[in-house]
Amino acid sequence: MTVSDLKQSYPDSPKPKINWARIEEAEDFANTVKLFRQGKYDEDSFRRYRLQHGAYGTRMTNDYAMVRIKLPAGEIYPHQLEKISQLSEQFSIGSAHFSTRENIQLHWVILEDVSEILRGLAEVGLTSREACGNSVRNVMCSPLSGVCPDEEFDSTPYALATARFFLRNPLSQSLPRKFKFNFTCCEKHGMVRMVDVGLIPQTRDLDGTIQKGFKIFLGGGLGNKSFVGYQLEEFTPEEDLLYTSIAVLRIFDRLGDRKNMARNRMRYLVNDMGWEKFQNLVLKERAIVRATQSVVTHLEVDPTPSIIKRPIRISDESGSSIPDGYARWLKTNTLKQKQSEYNSVFITLEAGDITSNQITALAMIIREFSSEGYARAGFVQNIALRYVHNDDLSRLYSKLLTVGLAKSGALTMAAPIGCSGTTSCNLALTNSHRLAKEIQRKFLELKLDQDDDLRDSSIKISGCPNACGQHGIATIGFFGGGGRVGKEMYPNYQMSLGGRSDGETMLGVTCQRIPAKRVIPVILKVIELFKQNKKSDDTLKDWMHRVVNGKEDSEIKSILDIRKALDSFTIPPTKEEDPDFYTDYGSDSSYHTKTGKGECAA
Amino acid sequence: MCSMSQEKTVKTTTDIDSLRSEIRDKSIRVIDVRREEDYKQSHIPTAVNLPLANLLSDDSPERVLKLVNAMGIDDETPVVVYDDTFGALASRVAWTLEYLGHSDVSLLETTFSKWKSLGLENDNKIPEIQSKNHSIHLKPEILATSDYLETSKDKPNVILIDNRERLNYLEQHIPGAINLPYRTLATQDKILRPKDDMKRLLDNRRISGNSEIITYCGSVGTLSGLAYYALKSVGLPNVRLYVRSFKEWKGLEKPIAKQQDANYWDLSAE
Numbered sequence: 001m002t003v004s005d006l007k008q009s010y011p012d013s014p015k016p017k018i019n020w021a022r023i024e025e026a027e028d029f030a031n032t033v034k035l036f037r038q039g040k041y042d043e044d045s046f047r048r049y050r051l052q053h054g055a056y057g058t059r060m061t062n063d064y065a066m067v068r069i070k071l072p073a074g075e076i077y078p079h080q081l082e083k084i085s086q087l088s089e090q091f092s093i094g095s096a097h098f099s100t101r102e103n104i105q106l107h108w109v110i111l112e113d114v115s116e117i118l119r120g121l122a123e124v125g126l127t128s129r130e131a132c133g134n135s136v137r138n139v140m141c142s143p144l145s146g147v148c149p150d151e152e153f154d155s156t157p158y159a160l161a162t163a164r165f166f167l168r169n170p171l172s173q174s175l176p177r178k179f180k181f182n183f184t185c186c187e188k189h190g191m192v193r194m195v196d197v198g199l200i201p202q203t204r205d206l207d208g209t210i211q212k213g214f215k216i217f218l219g220g221g222l223g224n225k226s227f228v229g230y231q232l233e234e235f236t237p238e239e240d241l242l243y244t245s246i247a248v249l250r251i252f253d254r255l256g257d258r259k260n261m262a263r264n265r266m267r268y269l270v271n272d273m274g275w276e277k278f279q280n281l282v283l284k285e286r287a288i289v290r291a292t293q294s295v296v297t298h299l300e301v302d303p304t305p306s307i308i309k310r311p312i313r314i315s316d317e318s319g320s321s322i323p324d325g326y327a328r329w330l331k332t333n334t335l336k337q338k339q340s341e342y343n344s345v346f347i348t349l350e351a352g353d354i355t356s357n358q359i360t361a362l363a364m365i366i367r368e369f370s371s372e373g374y375a376r377a378g379f380v381q382n383i384a385l386r387y388v389h390n391d392d393l394s395r396l397y398s399k400l401l402t403v404g405l406a407k408s409g410a411l412t413m414a415a416p417i418g419c420s421g422t423t424s425c426n427l428a429l430t431n432s433h434r435l436a437k438e439i440q441r442k443f444l445e446l447k448l449d450q451d452d453d454l455r456d457s458s459i460k461i462s463g464c465p466n467a468c469g470q471h472g473i474a475t476i477g478f479f480g481g482g483g484r485v486g487k488e489m490y491p492n493y494q495m496s497l498g499g500r501s502d503g504e505t506m507l508g509v510t511c512q513r514i515p516a517k518r519v520i521p522v523i524l525k526v527i528e529l530f531k532q533n534k535k536s537d538d539t540l541k542d543w544m545h546r547v548v549n550g551k552e553d554s555e556i557k558s559i560l561d562i563r564k565a566l567d568s569f570t571i572p573p574t575k576e577e578d579p580d581f582y583t584d585y586g587s588d589s590s591y592h593t594k595t596g597k598g599e600c601a602a
Numbered sequence: 603m604c605s606m607s608q609e610k611t612v613k614t615t616t617d618i619d620s621l622r623s624e625i626r627d628k629s630i631r632v633i634d635v636r637r638e639e640d641y642k643q644s645h646i647p648t649a650v651n652l653p654l655a656n657l658l659s660d661d662s663p664e665r666v667l668k669l670v671n672a673m674g675i676d677d678e679t680p681v682v683v684y685d686d687t688f689g690a691l692a693s694r695v696a697w698t699l700e701y702l703g704h705s706d707v708s709l710l711e712t713t714f715s716k717w718k719s720l721g722l723e724n725d726n727k728i729p730e731i732q733s734k735n736h737s738i739h740l741k742p743e744i745l746a747t748s749d750y751l752e753t754s755k756d757k758p759n760v761i762l763i764d765n766r767e768r769l770n771y772l773e774q775h776i777p778g779a780i781n782l783p784y785r786t787l788a789t790q791d792k793i794l795r796p797k798d799d800m801k802r803l804l805d806n807r808r809i810s811g812n813s814e815i816i817t818y819c820g821s822v823g824t825l826s827g828l829a830y831y832a833l834k835s836v837g838l839p840n841v842r843l844y845v846r847s848f849k850e851w852k853g854l855e856k857p858i859a860k861q862q863d864a865n866y867w868d869l870s871a872e
Contacts, residue, residue: 030806037808059864090786093768095871107869108768110781113807353871423869433869586865594863 012309014373016077017302018164021122025129029053030115047599052135052173054128055114057599058107059426062324066424067092067106068131072163073141073156073183073386074102074377078363080124081375085113085359087120096359098352100417100470101180102140102377104133107424129167132599134179136172136249139163140191141183143376143384146184146306147337147344153212154305155201159183161299165242171249176256177264179249180221187503191379193220193229194473194501197248198264204235216244219270219278222467226507227267230275232282242284242299247285252279265523290331307374308339310389322394325408329397329587332449333410337386343393345385347400348410351436352381361403368397380417380458382410409440409449413457413540416440417470421463421480422584428463428598430480430491430516434585436461436469442520453530457540459523461493466598473501475541476523477508482593483515485572491516491584491591497526498548498557500541509548509559511566512568517581518569529556529565614835615711615794616682618722621646624680631675633683635691636698636714642764644724646684646710650674650731654691657698658822663738666702675790676734684710684717689793690784693827697843703739744830746816746842746849751776754814757779761813765825766848768800769870774859776851778819780807784825787832794832801836809833814840821849 036046047057050065059062069084084104088096091113092106093145099105109117121127131138141159145151162181172179182195192198198217203210214236220229236244248266255273257264270278335344347362354362362383366375371387378384390398400406418436421428439459444448448454462469462479471477478518479498483492492513499508514522530540546552548559556562573581584591616624624630624631625648633647634641641651650673657669666870675681681699685691692709699707710717718724746754755762755778764771764779771781786803789795795803809815815833819825844851852858 030802033806060862063863086790090783093866093870095869097869108772108866112808113786113803115806116803153702350871353869355871358871389806420869422863422867423865423867431865431868434865437868588866 001178010078010367010473012373013078014307016075016080016125016158016374017304018072019125020072020127020129020167021125022127022129022168023119025053025114025127025282026118026122029118031296033112033115037338048133051133052130053114053118054131055109055111056132057424057426057597059424059428060594060596064108065111065114066420067109067114067128068099069104069106069121069126069128070131070138070141070163071102071104071126071377073145073159074143075156075160075374076377077124077374078366080126081359081363081366083120083124083126085356085363087117088359089356091117093437094283095353095355098257098349098354098377098381099422100379100381100468101138102379103138104377105420105569107420122212127167130172134175134177136166136169136175136181139166139181139183140183140379142189142191143346143378143386144189144335144344145183145185145340147339147386148189149336149338150186150188151338152201152203155183155185155199155214157301157303158199158201158214158238158299159434162241162245165299166245171246171253174211175249175253176258177261177266179252179266181245190502190505193217193505194222194226194227194470196219196252197245198229201239202235211237214241217508218248218282219267219275220505221265221267222470222472223265223267224262224465224467225268226467226472227271227415228505229267230270230279230505232279242297243286243289243293244282246293247282247289250289251285253283269511289422308371309373310371310392311368322399323398325401325406326394326397328447328450329406329408332408332412332414334388334393335411339387341390342386343388343390345388345393345396346378346410347383347385347405348407348415349381349383349405350407350440351416351433354405358405362405365396365399365403368399380415382415402567407444409444411455412449413454413459413475414440414443414449416459416461417474418461419463419469423586425463425468427466427598428480429593429595430493431465431484431585431587432461432463432469432478432480435478435516435519438585439520439523448527453534453539454527455539457544464595465494471496471499472507473499473505474508475499475544476526478514478519480516481513482591483513483572488575488580488582489591489593490572493519495522497562498544504545511559512563512570514566514570515572516579522566522569525566525569526562529562589601603774613708614831615792616708617711618717618720621682622722624682630680630682633681633692633695634714635683635685635695640686642726642728644726646714646716647725647727648724648729649684650729652695654685654694654824657695661698663702663740666698667736667738670699670702670704670736671733672731673825674731674734675699675704676736677812679706679734681707682710683707684714686714688713688784688788688828690824690828691829693759693831694822694824697744697823697830697845701741701744701859703737703741705852709793711794713793716791727837728746733822744842745820746844747853748844748856750842751816751818751844751851752758752856753817759813761809761815763815763817763826763829764848765817765819765829767864770820772864773865774852774858775856776848777859779818782807782809782829784819784828793828794835797836800832804833804838809838811838811840814842816842816844818844818847818851821847823847
């Protein structure tokens with residue numbers, strides 16, 4: 001008998017439908033790193049290769065990488081989480097990070113160890129291939145697809161099929177720039193107008209038969225310059241989904257700007273050309289694609305629904321008491337599904353960070369509580385556990401509490417997004433990551449997560465203008481920069497207001513610059529202004545929408561009035577009066593901006 | 603691979619089955635390095651107790667000799683050491699015996715918790731030990747002192763390895779050290795990776811037999827002790843343990859390097 005013979009297995013656990021990995025890529029990566037270190041591979045080719053395999057550069061060093069693990073459609077299985085937990089302990093910092101695009105990121109990995117991570121991922125069918133670089137990035141899907149009460153049908157199988165079609169596809173290996181697909185469930189849960197290709201499932205009645213299809217939005221995206229996407233046509237039938245995707249990619253590949261890295265996302269092409277011209281081009285290209293593609297080219301949509309089986313309860317704890325905070329958590333972290341008696345439970349993390357021990361615990365919790373047996377990554381650095389039965393919610397809460405994963409406010413304004421900022425990113429100017437954590441702690445301390453008026457609002461922070469923190473679609477958004485008083489610098493944020501990503505998607509309107517150490521008081525002041533001026537059934541989001549569109553008739557009529565009310569926060573004290581003002585979060589030395597080369601456009 | 607040619611295979615771990623039969627044959631001395639109260643509750647049959655803290659209170663060769671004699675170990679006695687701390691404490695004790703000149707000491711391939719969870723035999727009997735006489739043949743070639751480290755660490759054929767966790771390493775480390783966190787060395791079930799696996803990992807990091815390798819960790823040479831055995835397990839011939847590690851280095855106010863201009867601690871969810 002050997003120890004490994006006795007490894008625990010869970011025979012009832014569902015298995016992932018698709019193996020995304022290729023083990024030989026791990027070996028190839030290890031060899032390529034060796035060649036690069038021996039000087040047999042030039043810097044630029046190596047960087048392209050590294051990014052193609054999902055290893056991103058790290059702040060101020062060439063010795064470390066960030067490995068971005070794709071979770072197509074956000075799906076993640078317990079045994080995969082256990083592997084990631086182990087890899088994060090062995091090769092990263094003992095924590096992992098859930099991103100805004102349904103990836104899990106391992107930071108500060110030694111370049112020579114990346115291949116070991118790829119090897120480990122391959123053991124559980126996961127990949128980081130094409131998670132960075134000029135390729136089709138992770139195909140996202142709403143964490144509520146399949147359970148959302150407002151959806152027409154579940155778009156998950158289409159998201160998975162799209163991911164499968166384009167992964168390692170020669171068509172998407174050398175695009176002018178990265179390319180993103182987002183599938184969603186319904187208008188409300190959004191995120192389809194802020195991406196290259198966004199898709200909402202739709203149906204129509206065609207002579208008595210129900211036809212499935214999509215509302216497709218093209219040319220949106222967040223970045224240094226953001227654009228809202230346009231709807232291609234009234235209805236795109238499902239059989240045209242792949243042809244449309246290929247047509248759009250072919251146009252981008254052909255016409256996209258390969259010279260000017262700063263403006264080569266497809267949204268610039270659409271903007272430069274004009275929507276109508278681009279639209280015509282897509283429709284024509286699609287006709288060509290449809291006529292010329294072989295019949296074997298199709299999306300392998302697997303319509304088999306997940307098996308829903310409530311896990312067997314081993315111990316009876318019906319007599320045990322419900323811990324404090326349960327009602328608050330229930331209100332701010334769970335949603336009723338369209339399937340009666342079932343709920344989707346959201347786990348909010350601080351800026352997406354989770355320890356390896358918590359990941360391992362989460363794997364067991366999924367097995368014990370989710371009737372579909374796996375979890376989904378969400379849109380806001382969070383995790384959704386779906387198909388949790390009504391009767392299991394309080395027990396689940398107790399379990400989450402014991403491992404520090406029961407923070408309330410997951411579905412509220414109290415769950416801000418912060419990109420990685422100066423914790424690891426070469427381009428960052430401020431520690432946006434820590435700021436998001438500080439705001440969350442303050443909101444929970446003040447119990448603002450329980451405030452219904454704030455529930456549908458959001459706070460999102462980027463550490464530079466490039467918008468990885470999605471500040472442009474936040475009710476209150478921030479991006480980092482440096483402020484200056486004489487020779488002294490301080491961390492500063494540009495604040496924008498009124499952004500949203502739902503059916504009425506719009507980009508936030510620039511308000512003013514707020515010093516980093518004044519951001520929290522400013523947010524609280526904005527909330528105070530709202531409370532003083534709101535109509536009885538207003539939410540902050542509604543009120544702000546009117547303000548930024550000049551349609552508010554209270555004392556605060558426009559963004560200028562908000563600016564005036566906040567002016568006093570923006571005046572820098574002297575360094576003697578307040579030395580803390582001149583340091584960023586997480587640092588005790590004087591602030592200075594320092595950046596390296598970005599790799600988004602490599 | 604030519605760079606591995608001078609390496610010889612050394613036995614660094616003992617597997618569960620071998621240990622059980624050696625215990626039955628009464629041909630071995632087993633050392634449990636956990637705390638005394640844990641040992642008294644239950645331990646592997648016939649094991650003697652040498653808590654690491656006890657050893658560290660004075661680990662001069664003269665004292666170690668006394669401890670070894672009292673445990674009934676002479677030059678010929680095969681010794682297997684185990685702990686419940688992923689092999690790190692056991693490694694430190696095993697290394698100390700090796701330094702004294704004992705040639706047949708190895709680590710149990712797994713921890714006591716794992717042993718117990720497999721339902722293997724354990725008891726709380728304290729064995730009667732007949733004292734023996736061990737010789738002293740110190741092996742300075744497996745030890746690195748701060749002076750030794752300072753003079754040799756910048757030589758081209760010397761590799762210095764820091765076995766602490768990544769964030770601690772980024773925050774401060776001995777200049778020139780590379781980071782191989784102790785967690786990297788183990789698998790879920792065993793204190794050390796299988797040999798081929800370990801070899802591949804080290805080969806990727808360009809840690810090979812042509813170099814002299816020095817390991818260190820936070821304070822007393824436990825995590826780096828495990829690394830010492832990890833390197834031995836793939837046959838690397840020339841490995842030293844900087845047994846007083848970073849704590850002493852820092853105390854002596856020697857130079858320290860830091861990964862600058864990044865707030866990596868804020869990525870931790872701890």
